[in-house]
Amino acid sequence: MDSLSSKEDVKAAMQSIDDLKQQIRSFVNLEHLNVPMIVYLGGSAHIADVFANLNKGGVPLTKYEVFGAAWVNAAIRLRGAEESPLQDQLLQYVKNYYLDMRKQAEFDVDDFSEDELTQNRTVTLPEFGTALGQYVVDHLSALVPETTSAAPEIGFGLLGVAMNLDNRKLSSLNKYIQKIRDELEDILQKTERICNNLQSMFETLLRRFKSTGNDYENGLSSTFKTLSYFAALWDLDPSSEEYTTALSNIKAAYVYDAITSAWSSHGDQRLMEYCNSSRDYGTRISEEQFDQAFDQWIADQTPGINFGKDIKCLITIHANLSYLSASVPNGETFELEHIIARKRIDAADSSRPRHILGNSLGNCMYLPRGINNPKKDKTLYEINDHNRYSQLIKESQYFSEDEMQKAMQALTASDYESVNGLLRERSRQVAHTLVRALLKDSV
Known part of the structure; x- marks a missing residue:
């Protein structure tokens, strides 16, 4: 009984398909289909x-x-x-x-x-x-x-x-x-x-x-x-x-x-x-003209935490023209990171919109991989065993130990303006170093 029913279902399905094909043929006759055309006679x-x-x-x-x-x-x-x-x-x-x-x-x-x-x-x-x-x-x-x-x-x-x-x-x-x-x-x-x-x-x-x-x-x-x-x-x-x-x-x-x-x-x-x-x-662009343009650009930066593609590019140029060419310890992997760790900024400034310039030129550089990712908050001073990173600190225009201490104290006190002042100052230092390096070979 089941076998007979199955055969009838298949037969009915095939008939439905044939009926559908016939309806399509009657609806669209491809052999006599008129297609509108535009004939262009211009040049x-x-x-x-x-x-x-x-x-x-x-x-x-x-x-x-x-x-x-x-x-x-x-x-x-x-x-x-x-x-x-x-x-x-x-x-x-x-x-x-x-x-x-x-x-x-x-x-x-x-x-x-x-x-x-x-x-x-x-x-x-x-x-x-x-x-x-x-x-x-x-x-x-x-x-x-x-x-x-x-x-x-x-x-x-x-x-x-x-x-x-x-x-x-x-x-x-x-x-x-x-x-x-x-x-x-x-x-x-x-x-x-x-x-x-x-x-x-x-x-x-x-x-x-x-x-x-x-x-x-x-x-x-x-x-x-x-x-x-x-x-x-x-x-x-x-x-x-x-x-x-x-x-x-x-x-x-x-x-x-x-x-x-x-x-x-x-x-x-x-x-x-x-x-x-x-x-x-x-x-040649003059140093004064370039410095002034950078100062205005830095003044226009707004608070945030994620680095934009412009910051990443500028920091890469700065690094390639300075500390990455000489100061990186052999065999170590470096990546673009926050100098004042993202974890510490998030702890001090979780509001929206942000108050701290954590996304700024002054807070970005190539650092040893993973020292301050979202789960870590180390500074170079805290991992500088045997002065491993002393030359890097100097040549990268990293915060001085005193400046880093002031930044941490300002974060604890929610003194956003003091933190931003330090970040803007380092932004200017990096920018002015960048300007001189870029113009070195210009004529």
Whole structure:
């Protein structure tokens, strides 16, 4: 009886499926389906803008995805295999892009054949822009954070720099396709050279000490600021004094522009000023100007407990230019920590909003791992057996023993202003040391 019932259920289910298929066929006849189309008869220069306007409804694409759809016919023919190592690398980046897409999505990518791409050596303008950006991401890792948007932002922005095109008008980049073809090798060579120069400089500034994972603290970086370095150096003779001067001044400008919020708004307009040479990195920032900017930045800091990416970056630069290069005991792991331990600050200031500048430049440095994490509250003086950390205390501008004692007493008494006064003073000391170290090689 049960077997008979089961067979009837299966038969009924199959009949239901057949009925559903028939209803679908009667509802949508794919053989006679009318699909509305828009035929664009304008010039190719505006096609990206047309795509962007059509894309305003629903879930919008990024402008780089619009470029990819609009410029599929803007082709760039690369040199033959092994004729240009840089063009060979670029082609491999294009292949990797599609291979990674296929791997991540777990389905085939239409119209992509690795063998055909290897043989034809022809890429589209969108493919070129993204591959160029990925080259910069990989070869300028100290400065450029690797995000999902980094490659197209940098790559297309860099093509704008090469074509002296306003970043706000990148939708017309395909008008320059012949110029890009003609200058392809020159674009790649300049990109390679500037990447190497900037990476060499910034890796010594931004490298984390004995870290795992991401090797750099690049919290002061931004796309427009990075592109401005390329723009300022792009047309200069790399053997010239002008090039050397600009490169040496970029290091200080990286920090100065961050604390003065130079790139916080209208970044595209500011970038264009570097492209047309009305602004450059040829002038050294004065110590007085830099100190004043830092003093104002420190005065504007607000209480908190968690370090922001700007603090982490500044402290990493300070450490790399001072105590981390000489004073760290061999074989020890150091991490960014609170000088006045977080546990002690939490005990003295548990209110919201906070009163103590526990998140400030003055309360952050690279310290032996774990001495003051949330479960510990040691100072360097309390673990300084056999003067192990005496040199580190001196060269890192750590609080003096008397200052540390005053800080602990002020915490016990809930004297927030006294604690903050000590933290602001150390912030100024660190900042002024940082300024002089950054300007040391500027000309």
